[in-house]
Amino acid sequence: MELRSNFPPNTARAITRRAQWVSLGIDPADLERPKVAIVNTSNDLAACFAHLDDIVVVLKEELRAAGLLPFEVRTAAPSDFITSAGRGGRYILPTRDLMTNDVEVMVEGAQLDAMICLSSCDKTTPAHLMAAGRLNIPTVIVPCGYQHNGLAADGDADVEEVFLRASQQVLDGDTVDAEVIRLADQAIRGPGVCAGLATANSMHMVAEALGMAVSGAAPVRAAGERMWDTVRRSARTLAALVESGTRPRDIITAGSVTNAVRLMLSVGGSINTIKHLQAVAIEAGVDVDVWESYRTLGRETPMLCSVRPNGPHLVEDLEDAGGAATVLRELLPLLDGDQRTVDGRTLAENLAAARPADGTVIRTLADPFSTDPAIVVVRGSLAAEGAVVKRPVPDPGPRRFRGPAKVFHSREEGVDAVADGRIQPGDVAIIRGIGLVGGPAMGMTSAFIFALEGRGLGSSVAVITDGQMSGLVNQGIVVGEVSPEAATGGPLGLVQDGDLIDIDLDAGRVDLLVPEAELAARPAFTPQTQVETNGILDQYRATVQPLACGAVLCARAGLTGEAP
Incomplete structure (x- = not known):
């Protein structure tokens, strides 16, 4: 097998690599084997990562047994609950792209032949998928499971x-x-990502739907029997991928991305999956509008399970009922079953072994929990490139809201207005200038939404922002991630107090009801506050692309990768 990691033996580069690796205890006879990066995001900051080092030990043994030579590499890794403390949480989203670059530096720089990625907290899975698409070398994603938690432990x-x-x-x-x-003190009883269908578990399931994780990989209990089975199968699967030369761009296609969109709509997954899937598509060179896919497919994809925060069931219930594989099995009539997977089989072939829906935790297409979408992408004169709304299931309404704007320029300013009684029922509260560029890195508005709920205004006041909200927010009408954002010339920056705004979830629209001539005469948006960072956030502000491009850091990413 011709491997890009094997340099001509009598060259200085080959000799110096030998010197480094033999000094680490590697048998010279193994230096011709395919060289694999184990991408580890372990650190001591959060429970999400507490078990990853234990996985590396087992994974190295399995990879060596499969004829591969493993090298552990480390990257940055944020935890939303921990690394959100500095700069108002603005480090969280940029770290996704920082991790992608970390992987490129370590794997492409060393010219390794393949990689297996230990994906845990919210941003690690999208980063690993993005890196897979960019480097295009044989890759398997290993979802590392969710934490045992208080609700599941009585x-x-x-x-x-x-x-x-x-x-x-x-x-x-x-x-x-x-x-x-x-x-x-009792909420977290073990390692792994947060329970429920927030971003981490949602992206674990996305990796399986894309075909980049072995079938049955998500969701799984961290350090549980199924997780260890996934780890071992993933090692053997990677060896087969190296042998066959199958690469991520053979697997991540418009069809597989659309399959992942369908899965997320059917489980009411995290709204963050929209921008992450778009970023993965960009990095893999796939021409697909993920925002439009969510908008159109949301109207024809029924909700097949109702897991916290959408409904009463726990993620443990979802795993025990068959997990992503069973949901995909029930969705198969709506999917492209011919898509390839890392298992070496098509998606449909994989799903033939999945258990059928139990009718309680996971339902069938003929008997769904709801036909109303939990994730609603809207467009219109106020959001030409898209915005997103998360809704409860079943949806009690209202699904139409029209009212006058009240404009704020920070979450804190909005919270003060709630406390002072300046926001009244029927208002449309605007928080702008906190998007990808304006934030930078998308400020969080959840505290403002919680403040409205606390004053009994959650259902009588609509919210529109170019910032983001927690995946836990699914009450009232909250239109988040408006694009184009105010700071880049979007019409949100032209809104004035009293302007009439119309939100129609059934029509998928959010419109500013002000004549174009009047808007054209208004002064351009000027940020009232500017976060000074003197570091990575300034670099992010200068290089980030719009949400329509997945908020990646270049217009179109992607190295082609050399044949292994």
Whole structure:
């Protein structure tokens, strides 16, 4: 087998590599084997990563047994609950692209032949998929599982419930009480990502739907029997990919991306999957409008399961009912079953072995939980490139909202207005200038939404922002991630207090009802505050592309990769 990692033996580069690797205890006889990066995002900052080093030990053994030579490499890795403390949480989204670049530096720089990626918290899975598409060398994604939590252990709360309760108490002007502290101490009972269908578990399932993780990989209990089975199967699968020369761009196609969109719509996954899937498509060189796919397919993709925060079931229930594989099996009439997967089979061939829906946790196409989409992408004169709304299932409404704008330029300014009674029922609250460029890196508006809920305004006030909100927010009409954003000349920057705004979820539109001539005469948007970072966030502001491009850091990414 011709490998790009094997240099001509009598060259200085080959000799110096030999010197480095033999000194690490590698048998010289193994230096001709395919060389594999184990991409590890382990650190001590959060439970998400606490078990990854243990996985590396087993994975190295399995890879060596499969005839491969493994090298562990490390990258940056954020945890939304931990690394959101600095700069108002603005490091979270940029770290996705930083990780992608980390992988490129370590794997492409060393000219390794393949990689297996340990994906855990929210941004690691999209980063690993983006890197796979960019480098285009044989790759397997390993979803590393969700944490055992209080709700699944006869307790009262998981970490997301603790976050919501604590946030509301602080916004009400109270100190966090002893009950919430008790819940916090019992919320997380083991390693892994947050329970529920927030971004981490959603992206784990996306990796399987794309065909980039072995069948049955998500969701799984961290350090559980199914996770270890996934780890071992993934090592053998990677060896087969290297042998066959199958690459990510053979697997990540318009069809597989559309399959992943369908899956997310059918489970009401995280709204963050939209921009992440678009970024993966960009990096893999796939011409697909993920935003438009969510918008159009949302109207014809029924909801087949209802897992927290959308409904009563736990992610443990979803795993025990068959997980992503069973949901995909039920969705198969709506999918492209001929798409290739890392398993070496088509998606349809994989799903033949999946268990059927139980009718309780996972339902069939003929008997869905709902036909209303939980993720609604809207476009219109206020969001020509798209915006997103997360809705509860079933949706109690309203699905149409028209009212006058009240404009704010930060989350804090909006919260103060709620406290002062300046926001009234029927208003459309605008928080602008906090998007990808304006933020930079998309400021969070969840605290403002919680403040509205705390004052009983959650269903009577609509919210529109070019920032983002937590995946936990699915009440009221909240239109987030408006693009183009105010800071780059989007019409959101021209809105004035009192302007009439119309939001129609059934029609998929959000419109500013002001004549174009009047808008043209208004002064351009000027940010009222500018976050000074003197570091990576300034670089991000200068290089980030719009959400329509997945918020990647270049107009069109992608190295072709050399044949392994």
